[in-house]
Amino acid sequence: MSWLADRRIAVTGGAGFLGRHIVEALRRRGCCDVFVPRRADYDLTDMDDVRRLYEDHRPQVVIHLAAKVGGIGHIKERPAEFLYENLMMGMQVMEEARRRGVEKLVAVGSVCAYPKEAPVPFREDDLWCGYPEETNAPYGLAKKMLIVKAQADRQQYGFNAVCPLLANLYGPGDNFDPASSHVIPALVRRCLEAARERSSVVDAWGSGNASRDFLYVEDAAEAIVLAAERYDGAEPVNVGSGREVTIRELAAMIAGITGFTGEIRWDASRPDGQPRRRLDISRAERELRFRPRTALEDGLRRTVEWCRAVSATRRGGDGEREVISYERLR
Template sequence: MPALLKRVGDAHPFHCAKRDIVQVVTSQSAPTYWANRTVVVTGGNGFLGSKVVARLRGFGANVVAPRSADADLTQLGVAEELFRTHRPSHVIHLAARVGGIGYNMVAPAQLYLDNMVMGLHTIEAARTCGVEKTVILGTVCSYPKFTPVPFREESIWDGYPEETNAPYGIAKKAMLVHAQVNEAQYGQQFAFVIPTNLYGPGDKFHESVSHVIPALIKKCVEAKERGDDKVSVWGTGAASRDYLYVEDAAEAIVLAAQLRTSAEPMNLGNNREVTIRETAETIARVVGFTGELVWDPSRPDGQPRRRVDASRAERELGWHAHTEFEEGLRATVDWYLANRAEAEAPPTH
């Protein structure tokens, strides 16, 4: 990180004394570490958050996962009251306003402001309320539009994000700066993780917020049911993504919350680059849609390429993704077919 962000001074008086958590916990199993700890998981009822909550509870943690209607993190006083009431040792901040390319294009200001403010308040409330460690979820959308593949953490500052992703990506990048300066000035402890494109059971399939995999699954399932012989797909199919199964991501986040004590970013990915064309063809095969995929180049591709270097997570956490892409797609399609009303529910924002 830039030299000016190197730590200065002692821990803030409200903050727990800075400890070498890695040294302390590497000899402990996860159940031993988490037993009887209180953890606040913002966004804990969502797609990723629900998996993180289930893992923590399985390890014996007391997990508080407030719904946004009950804890509006765009209000600083609400965040402070939440942390003062429950006195968590850890806060895992997963709450976010998100959407696919279409939503990014129609609501950029809302995406920027809400994510920026929620992150600001969560980090500051955690600092002043003495939270031992704060885990922040970044986004691969923060990387520059033309980042050398594979994306390495140090490249995040090398340019402007892809235009449709920029408002969300820059809000998340601001959280990284906030974590780094608080670490430097106050000794506040963080883990900052950057997952690549998530997918899996529990994803959002409503057309206003769905990402590429749920959007394509829904299109192919509906086309198959109607007997259509074509499905229209945005873009050229040439762009690529690095897909991470949601359970693999949840595993990494819980490990980072236990082991990681640095505001330097850490990538989480599958180390496999898949084109959108291959994605669509695989989904069509899994769903059983045998018609034609028709590409619409008038629609944006988004970022041209994505694959992250997740070697830092493997080296420091002993973690790597283990779910094969097609295996994860089959689980996602099965969940969607069994839970269509829930999957297609409109967003609450």
């Protein structure tokens, strides 16, 4: 039986892509007092709302996921919002947890915190060896301050806050809105549409040479719950697949799975983002006893199947033309 099972747990951002899988993983462990605050009720950039959240629900454990999240195009358009909202949410949720004697807080961070030129694979000890890649720096640095606050609160007050750093996630329930989606849902959507419309070209951002470490969302959720259960250290912990794949290889896999047989046309005028990413996951293996279970090919297949199934249920139109809404397919 997990010690979490009889705790009151708040999962901020628990209705989001990763959050739903975390709530599910907590339920599987027997946790029945799990509260998910929604933005419409508690805007966590507002300290009065943060205080009200703790007052109303008195959590003993907090898993903080709430964040403004998006692909590099979205961050490039709204860097100020990404910095301000993520920084304020993180600082306030953690500060109020510490003041109220919350037993443990898990602050979910991101691979975007790593310096642009960090040696590959990224090791936690190299987090501070340079500035993040410019396009995602406002988001990455806001998330990075979670680590600084967690360590300062631990040192001064003995507060137990831990910081897993997640690789790029993907899977069922992802955000497929073209204005803000990450690379996998963007390519899945374009390839499915092109295959359906028998189009011969799909456009993709960048050179295709950048690489990423992609983690299936259910594996990520399991790692976060393991961090809540098992890890009480001051140092951040990388959570990824440990596998590096170029965007060109990824696009070829997605084309194969979706049945798109045409050309992928690379638009080098669009940013690549960070040149390379792969996480060293040895600390997570040692401290959390975490092993990613889902191979990229399998996870992509499940994502495409899910996307097909959900879009099929949303079909409408005039009988001649199929209209599929991909706006937030969840």
